[in-house]
Amino acid sequence: MSRFRGLLQASLNATKKALTWNVEDLVPPTERYIFNFNSKDELKKWHLYSDSEYGGLSSASLEIPDTGNGPNGIFSGNLSLDFIEGSKLKINRSGFCGMRSKKFDGFIDLDPYDTVALKVRGDGRCYISTIPLARYLPTWRGNVIDAEMEMNPSRVVGMSLSVNAEGGLPGARVGPGDFKLEIDWIKALRTQ
Template structure:
């Protein structure tokens, strides 16, 4: 009889312990690395694009460079408003470059996070952070990723951690903000990019054609709230 009472008590204690689990124990970590530019292998995750694909003359590079405080990514190049003479592309604007991640293997789920953070050292220009999610717009014969964009001002010559709430990312279609009530699905993210335009951006930022350069340490997802 005492043995039976002992088994019942042990079972009861185990049940109480299970019910007493803290909800925090079931939550993902408060932060999650998405990209870390501390290895040459990181270069395999990205590809570059610019207006040169359409007859423009801008150029960009992405390198992993050794600094005193370790390896960092360097996204740099030159922004030009000129176009190649006789180009077949009837482009209405030039002067842009970007680095876009190759599509994730499936997608990443950031539903438990509310903020994208980046550690950058820049040149005073305004950059554009883009998040790509699964498609909601289809053009004839071609599917386009759903894209969401937010400006990132990178102060000159100092390391800076920028934090962008996901709620600040606006829906865009080929670089233009869409005037529609849409909500991002952070559980179905397929890629990201960082780009720069010669014109536009936040007030007070450096703009215009010429060289650009931004150093990158990491990109994370945070749970700020």
């Protein structure tokens, strides 16, 4: 009989737990880490690209220093406006590098949030990653695509950061040469 009471009590406790809910379960937190550059495993979540895939000479790397203090992730490299002579692939311009997240397991739901924040330290160059989710724009090879595409924030499949040697905001460092962006984290925020 005590075994039956034990099973009945366990069943009642499980049912009670399933039927009770907490407000925190319904309202997501005001911030959510998307990427936290605090371990070498984080590097596996990213794919680097550059104009070198198309015959250019730019290069990029993403590292997490072993020092344990200072910046967590470092996206760096060299932007070149030159091309490989005789390349089979033809591109109109060179001088771009980027880091693109590998696809999430399915997608990430950012619908409860209105902003993506990045804790970074730059080098004076203009890096591309539009911040307010309502204003996210599609980009290709470091340039905004002039397309009427609407992003669905509840089904985000990836993110990227890019830099190019030409263009950017007035006063930003431009031209070929080295670049370096220190990255601590990328979060989704609810500011309203």
